[in-house]
Amino acid sequence: MERKTPGMLGRARAVGLNKRADRRVGEAVIGTLLLLCALVSVVTTVAVVYSIAEETFQFFREVSVVEFFTSRVWTPLFENQNFGIAPLVLGTLMVTSIACVIGLPLGLGAAIYLAEFAGDRTRRTVTPILEVLAGIPTVALGYFALLFVTPVIRDLIPGVNLFNPLSAGFVMAFLILPTVTSISVDSLRAVPRSLREAGYGLGASKFELITRVVVPAALSGIIASFILAISRAIGETMIVTLASGGRPNFTFDPRQEMATMTAFIVQAGTGDQAAGSLGARSLYAVAAVLFTITLVLNILSQQVVRRFSEKYE
Amino acid sequence: MKASLSAPAGAARRPGKRLVSAEEARRLAARTRAGRIFAVVTFIPVVLAVALVGVLLLDTLLDTVSWQIVEPSSSTSGESFPWSAAPLGGREVIRLDLAAQGETPEDVQAFMNDPEELRLFEARGRIELMWRTEDGPFRWVVTNSRDDSVADIGLFGVNAYLSELRGELAEDVEDLDPAEGGLLGRLQGADLDGLFNRFANIGLLSSTLGEDQNLYLNPWLDLSFLTKNASRTPVVAGLKVALLGTLWVMGLVILITLPTGVGAAIYLEEYAPENRFSRLLELNIRNLAGVPSIVYGILGLYVFVRLAQIGPTILSAALTLSLLVLPVVIIAAREAIRAVPSTLRQASYGLGATKWQTVSEVVLPNAVGGIVTGVILAIARAIGETAPLLLVGAVGFIAYPPNGPFSRYTVIPSQIYNWIAENDVEFAHVASAGIIVLLALLFVLYGVAFYLRRRFERSW
Known part of the structure; x- marks a missing residue:
């Protein structure tokens, strides 16, 4: 795309047009082309919203919104169709909470260690390993959850189903850990030296300095990292599809099989539902809920950073 | 950092003799100890994360035998x-x-x-x-x-x-x-x-x-694993079909995202006026980067597979993944472009160059390292993506390698997913062999990106 232009300029010169005017035209053409590239992202957003909204709208012409949000049975792919998204939302919440209970403190702890205690060498060794952890394909993590973590958990805790949110949540904790750590490290290290020195000057110990000065000062970044991690956990698909199972189950017992919203989308999207059938449309309705939740969380995390971050100049 | 670290310890020790009562000295010692315990406690997550990576790699590797x-x-x-x-x-x-x-x-x-x-x-x-x-x-x-x-x-x-x-x-x-x-x-x-x-x-x-x-x-993992076609019998199942599918899809993704992503980055960094529209563009890209990948699968299913009637083909997969990684490419390319100092641009303008001449002759050559690294990392992310492709056709049994953008396909991660979903002991071994190949591929890409980042690193 960019290559064309010198050619155009060259040809124009040969024809003998006014160089300056031609240049201006060429520049304008290039500017427009580049703008078009940038507009692809806008088109993507519109397409995402449109593709979800269109089918969701069709879905809610046949299914009542009240049933969708209040019923506790979700069987859109069966003969006797029921459309209550509650079990899927509960499944997602269950896996996400388990992942957060383990992953958020671990991620923050690792961030504090890397930012405040670790020497240069440790930091240079550990950071790439965390990047590798973040880069492991989720299908590999799902395999690990199903075939390694689940047997171990079933050995330790009696009555755990083969598919369960426990092992999915445990492995997902390590998926979100690098997200929390990398963003939190950045915001911890951004806390200015003067604040630290003031803290020491007041007689604070290292522990007191970190918990009373550094972490509060970096809180906006830490909270933003938590929200992003939660959003990532909610949208994660392969680990839960493989390890948490596909049967929607309205229960608060994490030993039972529980389907999440994303697992259902995979299940419905890879099944042989006829396009346009109510079963196929339910996929878009679930996606609408998922998309809304993650979008709200993403905007929230940006707001947290903008509103509450303290500028030190 | 180091200097401020030692300050409180020294402060605590010095008055320990006479100025401070025994009670207070104990409290000071306890406070110092709390810091040391805290260091150990925060080190645990680091150990756990590193251990998990190790156990995962070891377990998967052992499963290939x-x-x-x-x-x-x-x-x-x-x-x-x-x-x-x-x-x-x-x-x-x-x-x-x-x-x-x-x-x-x-x-x-x-x-x-x-x-x-x-x-x-x-x-x-x-x-x-x-x-x-x-x-x-x-x-x-x-x-x-x-x-x-x-x-x-x-x-x-x-x-x-x-x-x-x-x-x-x-x-x-x-x-x-x-x-x-x-x-x-x-x-x-x-x-x-x-x-x-x-x-x-x-x-x-x-x-x-x-x-x-x-x-x-x-x-289960030997050289023939890479050259064997797919099969319903675990012992003869190989990765060839999925490997070629991945190569096809990634080739197209590079062709689509490189010009579009770099173009968008140039626009945002060099051309975009300071107004609401530009801010909206930026906000939009940042939010797109946070959309779950499965949602892109739904977009691909609805727009490319159904509306555009491309069907569950390599092209649909490439377009879907391109949209998925485009924000990543744009963000990386913008950072690389921003790192080129403005003095270079001004020098170029001073020589009478137009905007595009400045961008193409001065800015891009100086930003190429960062751009290439960003694209490689984006491709590495795309190679490991499973969920969106399951919705746009990379599912089920594909017996033969793809022969063009419009053929049906499977890619490595979705092939692995299908093997795991077979719920069979022997297929689990095949799946672990596939995971090792996928991880090896990713490590090579990360290695290249890491090398390039070092190679092109320069300070102005």
């Missing part, structure tokens, strides 16, 4: 070859086996060049690394694939196998001969329930073997 007990009389072709004769296994063992059967070198070569003959050979027989044979340890043997006396067992399945054997022996305890009776005694004395005594029990496993039994080690 399985063992089984086979009666040689019924299953081997009678010849075995030392491991060192064909360290990579696969084709080389076939060649050795054919030669051992008395084929001339020309016939062997003709056989090896005929894919149909090879396919039949691989469908009938399986190449196994024998752990213990009468000829010695670690030898290759070609066996018949229908001859298994025991199903494949993972390295961690030792306890399960032994307790099953114990149950069988205990059932007909009257008919046991003395040797089997002794074995039963040993088995009853062993602890077969714990998580961590599997390794100790491997020795016990060896002693359960009868005179005519051999212990096989099956490596």
Whole structure:
């Protein structure tokens, strides 16, 4: 795309047009082309919203919104169709909470260690390993959850189903850990030296300095990292599809099989539902809920950073 | 940093003698100790994360090997070859086996060049690394694939196998001969329930073997794994179809995202006026980067597969993944462009260059390292994506490699997903072999990105 232009300029010169005017035209053409590239992202957003909204709208012409949000049975792919998204939302919440209970403190702890205690060498060794952890394909993590973590958990805790949110949540904790750590490290290290020195000057110990000065000062970044991690956990698909199972189950017992919203989308999207059938449309309705939740969380995390971050100049 | 670290410790020590009461000194010591404990506590997550990566890699790698007990009389072709004769296994063992059967070198070569003959050979027989044979340890043997006396067992399945054997022996305890009776005694004395005594029990496993039994080690990951087509039989299933699918999809993704992503980045950094519209563009890109990947799958399913009627083809997959990684490419390219100092641009303008001449001759050449690194990292992310592609067609059994953008396809991660979903012990081994290949591919990409980042790193 960019290559064309010198050619155009060259040809124009040969024809003998006014160089300056031609240049201006060429520049304008290039500017427009580049703008078009940038507009692809806008088109993507519109397409995402449109593709979800269109089918969701069709879905809610046949299914009542009240049933969708209040019923506790979700069987859109069966003969006797029921459309209550509650079990899927509960499944997602269950896996996400388990992942957060383990992953958020671990991620923050690792961030504090890397930012405040670790020497240069440790930091240079550990950071790439965390990047590798973040880069492991989720299908590999799902395999690990199903075939390694689940047997171990079933050995330790009696009555755990083969598919369960426990092992999915445990492995997902390590998926979100690098997200929390990398963003939190950045915001911890951004806390200015003067604040630290003031803290020491007041007689604070290292522990007191970190918990009373550094972490509060970096809180906006830490909270933003938590929200992003939660959003990532909610949208994660392969680990839960493989390890948490596909049967929607309205229960608060994490030993039972529980389907999440994303697992259902995979299940419905890879099944042989006829396009346009109510079963196929339910996929878009679930996606609408998922998309809304993650979008709200993403905007929230940006707001947290903008509103509450303290500028030190 | 270092200086401010030592300050409180010194402050605590100095007044310890006279100025501070014993009570207060104790409190000071406790406060210092709290800091040390805190350092250890925050170090634990780092250890856990590193350990998890290690355990995951080790477990997956160990899963690519399985063992089984086979009666040689019924299953081997009678010849075995030392491991060192064909360290990579696969084709080389076939060649050795054919030669051992008395084929001339020309016939062997003709056989090896005929894919149909090879396919039949691989469908009938399986190449196994024998752990213990009468000829010695670690030898290759070609066996018949229908001859298994025991199903494949993972390295961690030792306890399960032994307790099953114990149950069988205990059932007909009257008919046991003395040797089997002794074995039963040993088995009853062993602890077969714990998580961590599997390794100790491997020795016990060896002693359960009868005179005519051999212990096989099956490596599921060898070179032939990359060249075998897909199959419904685990032992002959290979990664070729998925590997070519991944290469096709990634090639197209690079073709689409490189110009678009860099173009958008140039626009945002160099051309975009400071107004609401530009801010909206930026906000939009940042939010797109946070959309779950499965949602892109729905977009691909609705827009490319159904509306545009491209169908579940390579092109649909490439377009879907391109939209998925575009925000990543844009963000990386913008950072690289922003790192080029504005003095260079001003110098270029000063020489009378137009905006585009400045961008193409000055800015881009100086930002190329960062851009390429960003694109490679984005591609690495796209290669590992499974969920969106499951919705746009990379699902189900694809027997033959793709031959163009409009052919049906599968990619490595979705092939792995399908193997895991088979819910079969042997397919789980195939899946682990696939995961190792995928991880190796990613590590190569990360390595290249890391190298380029170093190579092009410059300070202004």
